[in-house]
Amino acid sequence: METYVLKNPDSFNLEHIFECGQCFRWNKQGDNTYLGVAEKYVIRLEKKNKDIIFKGNKTKNSKFKNLEEFVEYYFDLNTDYSKYKEKLSKVDNYLDESIKFGEGIRILKQDVWECIISFIISANNNIPRIKKIIERIALNYGEKIEFEGNTYYTFPTPEELSKASVEDLRNLGTGFRDKRIYNTTQIILSNEKYIENLKQMKTTKQMKEELLKLDGVGPKVADCILLFSLQRFDAFPIDVWVRRVMNDLYIHNEDENKVNKKMIQKLAEEKFLGIPGIAQQYLFYWKREQEKRA
DNA sequence: TCCCAGGCGGTAG
DNA sequence: CTACCGCATGGG
Numbered sequence: 001m002e003t004y005v006l007k008n009p010d011s012f013n014l015e016h017i018f019e020c021g022q023c024f025r026w027n028k029q030g031d032n033t034y035l036g037v038a039e040k041y042v043i044r045l046e047k048k049n050k051d052i053i054f055k056g057n058k059t060k061n062s063k064f065k066n067l068e069e070f071v072e073y074y075f076d077l078n079t080d081y082s083k084y085k086e087k088l089s090k091v092d093n094y095l096d097e098s099i100k101f102g103e104g105i106r107i108l109k110q111d112v113w114e115c116i117i118s119f120i121i122s123a124n125n126n127i128p129r130i131k132k133i134i135e136r137i138a139l140n141y142g143e144k145i146e147f148e149g150n151t152y153y154t155f156p157t158p159e160e161l162s163k164a165s166v167e168d169l170r171n172l173g174t175g176f177r178d179k180r181i182y183n184t185t186q187i188i189l190s191n192e193k194y195i196e197n198l199k200q201m202k203t204t205k206q207m208k209e210e211l212l213k214l215d216g217v218g219p220k221v222a223d224c225i226l227l228f229s230l231q232r233f234d235a236f237p238i239d240v241w242v243r244r245v246m247n248d249l250y251i252h253n254e255d256e257n258k259v260n261k262k263m264i265q266k267l268a269e270e271k272f273l274g275i276p277g278i279a280q281q282y283l284f285y286w287k288r289e290q291e292k293r294a
Numbered sequence: 295t296c297c298c299a300g301g302c303g304g305t306a307g
Numbered sequence: 308c309t310a311c312c313g314c315a316t317g318g319g
Contacts, residue, residue: 021300119300126299129317175315180302218302239300284300 001057001147002067008050011081013104020105020285021241022228024118024131025138025155037138039063039111041070042145042152057147059154076109076231084278091271094249095279098286105281108228112195113188114155115229120180120216122224129173136172137161158189180216187214204232219261227277236268236276245287 006012014034018026026036033046040062046053056067064070072078085103089096117137122130134155141156141164162185169178188194201207204226211222219238226235236242238261246264247256250271268276 120302122299123301124299124314125301125316126318129299132317170315173316175317176313177302177315216302220301224300237300241300 001055004054004056004066004068004071006052006054006071006077009052009077011085011104011106012052012075013102014045014047014052016102016104016285017075017106017108019289020102020281021288022108022281023110024127024134037145037152037154038074038108039070040143040145040154041067042147043067043071044148055148057145059143059145061143074109076106079106081106084275087273088275088279088282091273091279095282098282101289102282102285105285107231107233107278107281109231110229111155112198112225112229113158115225116184116188116211116214116217117155117161117181119221119224120184120214121174121177123177123216123218123221125177133173137164140164140168140172158185161185162189177216183215184217199230204234207232208235223277227280233275233277236265236272236280238264241284241288242280245283248287249283 015028018028018034018036023036025038026034029035029044033044035044036042040059041056041064042058043054043056046055054067054071058064058067058070062070064073085099089099118130118134121133138153138155141160142153143156143160145152145154161181164172164182166178166182169181174181191197198207198210201210207226207230208219208222211217211225212219217225223235223237226232227237238246243259243261243264244256246267247253247259250267251259251263253259268279272279
C-alpha cells in the first residue's frame with residue numbers, strides 16, 4: 001500500500017471531479033472518501049482539512065513508478081485550471097456561475113483504450129447500467145488487486161478482453177453493443193501501435209477521423225474519448241444534457257430535441273475561446289446537479 | 295405495461 | 308447529405 005498527500009491543491013474537489021460525468025469507476029463511499037480503479041491502481045481519496053490524501057495499491061504491470069507519479073499524471077496536476085476559469089468566467093454570466101458552482105473540476109487523463117470501450121457501452125444506455133457493465137467486464141477479464149482487505153479488478157487490456165467472445169460479451173449485459181466491443185477490440189489488437197499512433201497525431205480532427213473508424217464510435221463517443229483521455233479540450237461532446245443547457249441558455253428553441261447539433265457545435269466554437277471541452281464540463285455539471293436537486 | 299437511457303449503424307430519400 | 312429506425316437490457 002502506498003500513500004501520497006497533496007497539500008492544499010487548487011481546483012481539486014472530489015465531488016466535482018468524479019461527478020461531472022467524465023468517469024465510470026469512481027464511487028463515493030459512506031465515509032465521504034472516493035474509491036476507484038484506474039490504470040493498474042485502486043485508490044482511495046480523502047479530503048483532510050485542505051489536503052487530499054491518496055492511498056492505493058497497484059498490480060505489477062503498472063507503467064508508473066509509484067502512486068505520486070500516477071496521481072500527478074491522472075489528475076493532470078501540472079495543468080493550471082485557474083487560468084482557464086478566469087478566461088471562461090468572462091465569457092458571460094452563465095459560464096461565470098457554472099464555474100463558481102463547479103470550481104474544483106479537473107479533466108482526468110484516463111486510459112484511452114478503457115475510454116473507447118466505456119463510451120461504446122454508453123450508447124443509448126444509462127449511467128448506473130454503464131457502470132455495472134464495466135464492473136462486470138473488469139471482474140471477468142481484468143487483473144486482481146488487493147486493497148484494504150478487499151479485491152478489485154483492473155479494466156482488462158485489449159489482450160485480456162480479446163478472450164471474450166461476442167456471446168460472452170452479450171452475457172455481461174452489453175446488449176446490442178456486444179459486436180461493437182468485439183470488433184473494436186480486434187481492430188486495436190491487430191495494430192500493436194494503435195493507441196501510440198493515435199496519441200501522436202497532430203490535430204484533433206485527425207484523431208477524430210481515426211476514432212470514427214472503430215465500430216460503435218460515432219461523433220459523440222469520439223468527442224468523449226478525445227476530451228477525457230487525449231486532452232483535446234477543443235472537443236465538445238454533445239449529449240442530451242449539453243444540448244439542453246445550450247438550448248436553455250443560448251438558443252431558446254421550444255423543443256430542445258429539434259436543435260441542430262451543428263448549430264450547437266458552431267456556437268461552442270465561437271463562444272468558448274478554443275476550450276469548449278472545459279466549458280462543457282462546467283455547464284454539464286451545473287445543469288445536471290440543478291436538475292437532480294429540482 | 296410502457297418508457298427511457300450520455301448514440302450508432304444501416305437504409306432510404 | 309440528412310432523416311429516420313431498430314436495437315438489448317434493466318430500472319422507474
